[in-house]
Amino acid sequence: MLAYIGRRFVLAIFTVWAISVLSFVIIQLPPGDYVSSYIAQMASMGSVVSDEEAQALRIQYGLGQPVYVQYVKWMKQVVVGNFGMSMEWKRPVTEVIGARLWMTVLISVSALILTWVLALPIGIYSAVRQYSFGDYLATFIGFIGLAVPNFLLALVILYFGFVLFNAHIGGLFSPELQDAEWSAAKVWDLAKHLPIPALILGLAGTAQQIRIMRANLLDELRKPYVVTARSKGLTETRVILKYPVRVALNPFASTIGYTLPYIVSGSIIVSLVLGLPTVGPLLLKALIAQDMFLAGTIVLLLGVMTVIGTLISDILLVWIDPRIRLEET
């Protein structure tokens, strides 16, 4: 078991490293460097940066050195939590991102939880009542969920909310509480706004989980031990919930690793449509303004966040599934 967790941990570290390299590539890709964009920006505002100043800046940021040296320098700063300055906001990147990162975490985790809360009972129902009206309905909604890209779904829901109820569904807070201090009222307001974005983000995942749950449970229900349990006179609920559901649950848990990156990805683009205060809109703005330190940091943090989430789910899986636990010892 320890060996398994150890291996997952090493892989997670490699993943974080790969993400850091990719983020650095994103920072480096645009033509010119940080200083030349800074000079251009200053010039557009009417002030001039002298050659000496530019030179000093270049030395400070280690520009002009080989790329790998720059990467190491950047990493050294990142490890101690200094992500550089946002050019657009003239503030440290950490300050700009601030609470938005936690909002992203909150929305992603809510979507993940909603996925399970919905998929588990619906999946069980679909399997137990195979080919019933409810089963077909679940399958149909599932296909819609898989086929409609989540940003389009957000757009459609927003549109109908606007046309039918004349309500603006977007955002995570009511306008009057937007800038208020945290209070019970604000938390309640957030809780009221959360379900719709979480549902939009979670729908595709839910559809997939329902299909997995249904297929697994159908396989289990045909096995002889279910017949035995039933013939011994257990109630139907107990027969189903006690054994087959538990077995069918395992692959269910192991898919978090694939679901989480998908949800985090989706949260970026859905946030843009719904106007949620996550890092999504910030990332788009940063990319358009070529504010590369901000953009690179967001990509890095999102990646790391996902890896940590996946790692936690892996450890949970070991805890749930004794087969993995025993296999590795």
Added chain:
Amino acid sequence: MAVAAATLDSPRIFVASQWQLMWWRFRKHKIAVASAVVVAGFYLVVLGADFLAYADPDASEAQRSLMPPQRVYWFDGWSFSPYVHGFKGARDPLTFKRVYVPDPSVKVPIRFFAEGFEYRFLGLIPTTRHLIGVDGDATKTIFLLGTDVQGRDLWSRLMYGTRISLTIGLLGVTASLVLGVVLGGLSGFYGGAIDTVIQRVIEILRSIPTIPLWMGLAAALPREWTVLQVYFAITVIISLLGWTELARVVRGRFLAMREEDFVVSARLVGCTQMRTIFVHMVPSFMSHIIAATTLALPAMIISETALSFLGLGLRPPAISWGVLLQAAQNVQTVAISPWLMIPSIPVIVAVMAFNFLGDGLRDAADPYGR
């Protein structure tokens, strides 16, 4: 069992080729067959986009900004001759919104195989014929799906958008396929250390949230690049992260087949490695690759649409579904002009059709199973 009993009655099953068996199996999946027709229809639009469009997709006209779709009257009296009414544009004195009122006194007949702007049919034959159109006069035109803010005809733009969105998906999936087959093949055929490394790389790639990464890469494309350069760059970006599933399928097939009798005997009679792989192994899992490729296409289409929707993918003057949907980004705009959402319909239909088709192909890919 029922299948086995039925097959014993029909001797032709014993002499049928593998592809014939697959076709029979595929035919049973009704939704997949219907989806195949839909997909074929989409690619016909790709080929004949300029024939199906009746207006130059870039011709803008401020006087026709945001016109709603026109109603088509199919019968004039008792004879079949479709026409639309003319329209009068005016500005609402209160809201300053442009409003259009149909003018029943003017009938604009729709002509089939009418003259329109010049283009090359299939990129070869110069012609001016279009499926539908109106008689010469420029003031009389039709707008089947309305117009956008700049007064460009949405139907014609949708036709061109379909061409770009579906070919970019196809190119992207081809690039992914090459990467997936080579890397998945190496992984499955050699096993050992190569396999471990490639599998770890796949695991790493799959655990990274792709959209932020795509956004970063796409935003770094130089602004001065031409439409064509951006088009290919987006294809490459999308396929660089999209090959993992294909590689997984190919590897699985290689692993399953390495120990099969016919592969072992091919090796024993002294076939070279290349010959074993390409003459004996690849043909027998070709069908699986085709199925996996079909299932990978929707993700490509959605990726392009999403990137372009955000303004990071294809940029105007290029037309794709995502570029068209950019106009629908704002709820207020959509509430006033709901027809701007129309381009989302082909996205959803195409994604569904490819998914069902892929499902059917996957089931048919292994006609000996079950």
